[in-house]
Amino acid sequence: MPNNYLNMVGLAYRARKCSLGEETIVKDIQQRRAKLVLLASDTGPATRKKITDKCKTYEIPFRIVDDRETLSNAIGKTQRVAIAILDGGFAAKIKSLLG
Secondary structure (H helix, E strand, O other): OOOOOHHHHHHHHHHEEEEHHHHHHHHHHOOOOOEEEEEEOOOHHHHHHHHHHHHHOOOOOOOEOOOOHHHHHHHOOOOOOOEOOOOHHHHHHHHHHOO
């Protein structure tokens, strides 16, 4: 059950409704394109602080989710610590699956 949100992340990624990489995500938060930011539970403290602070400043919801391996596997990439969801529909669905 808890992994259903990963399927949605994968779908959002394939639909090109995600952004990856710290700099890109920060930019998408600042431009309010990000609707939801998912952070791996094993994100380093500096990166975690930078992204969560930006989310709070721009009032973008974020969730701490599984480890980076699990998150990366959902989109078929390696070593991704954060994913921004750029689509309101996907973001709402993922939030509801995360509870």
